[in-house]
Amino acid sequence: MKIAIVGSGSIGAAWAITFARAGHEVCVHDVDPTKLDSLNTNLINRLDFLSAEGMLTEEPRKIVGRISTTTDLGECVANAEYVQECAPEKVELKEAIFEDLDRLTSSAVILASSSSALGASKFNAKMKHPERAIVVHPGNPPYLLSIAEVVPSDVTSPEVVIATMELLTQVGMHPVQVKKEIEGFVFNRLQGAILREAYALVRDGVISPREIDIIMTQGLGKRWAVLGPFGTSSLNAQGGIRDHASRMGESYFRMGKERNQNDPWTPDLVEKVAEDMGEIFQVADWEANVEKRDRALAEINKLIATSKNFNFYENS
Ligand SMILES: NC(=O)c1ccc[n+]([C@@H]2O[C@H](COP(=O)([O-])OP(=O)(O)OC[C@H]3O[C@@H](n4cnc5c(N)ncnc54)[C@H](O)[C@@H]3O)[C@@H](O)[C@H]2O)c1
Incomplete structure (x- = not known):
């Protein structure tokens, strides 16, 4: 499956490792090209560490080979089946990104946010298909803590929740569904x-x-x-x-x-x-x-x- 990651900071990089380690093709987007320039070294360092700890089944370079980068959001999400947004925790920014993602992807694509405290209802207002917006809040870093809170808004579809839980389980996470949007989640x-x-x-x-x-x-x-x-x-x-x-x-x-x-x-x-x-x-x-x-x-x-x-x- 192709996974798109929006934002290449600490959480974006950690999600890239988590998904690529499980065999998925990953494309990481950032508006700041300098962040993408340093991403490769950052990923190799983290993967070398995991490899030295005996936590990988493949060579780090093989895993990094599945991760591409781009400053073009449209290119990043093209053919992706799941998007994990990892931009800064600002409601206007997430709202703008989800509006763009809604426009650039087909309505079958799951649009997840790593948001630490903002529920999807805070940033789904400008989407034509808000039923596919969901929060997937990870413990940091997800490739070591392996916990993710899955928080649907009141309009997120049950199918999106199920598919998200399945994907997270497949990549080695322990997803936990939070039944109601509540600030800070659990x-x-x-x-x-x-x-x-x-x-x-x-x-x-x-x-x-x-x-x-x-x-x-x-x-x-x-x-x-x-x-x-x-x-x-x-x-x-x-x-x-x-x-x-x-x-x-x-x-x-x-x-x-x-x-x-x-x-x-x-x-x-x-x-x-x-x-x-x-x-x-x-x-x-x-x-x-x-x-x-x-x-x-x-x-x-x-x-x-x-x-x-x-x-x-x-x-x-
Ligand atoms: N750091 C943590 O411990 C942690 C844990 C769980 C969840 N989160 C959440 O994850 C999200 C990301 O946090 P972080 O710590 O990785 O932030 P960060 O500041 O390290 O990284 C954010 C990245 O997003 C990029 N960015 C900014 N605007 C963008 C845009 N419009 N499109 C694409 N990329 C853009 C920035 O250039 C930067 O590289 C936040 O919502 C945060 O609350 C963080």
């Missing part, structure tokens, strides 16, 4: 919740910024590499999510209230989470799952102990 909302609290704790003299980072890297980060917040809660109390919520819900509610948040874990909400998570973390398997978690944590600890790349905070 990745940045979760990150934002942590950052908000971290800033408030530093402001209030509770802890230093470096110590926040140590709590994250030595504690929550290790844990979250193995289990998400709901998986963690499922194993932090022997009775699973319901048990955890009954033990901890009020305390977390009081902490939220201190920050003017009024989001209690209501019984129906806890039930909804417990039902979904219960399929993975059966209470009857609690001990076996705890053992499995601990084995994973032991592996992470061994990796950290033997690697030179986990020592950002060593001399703090």
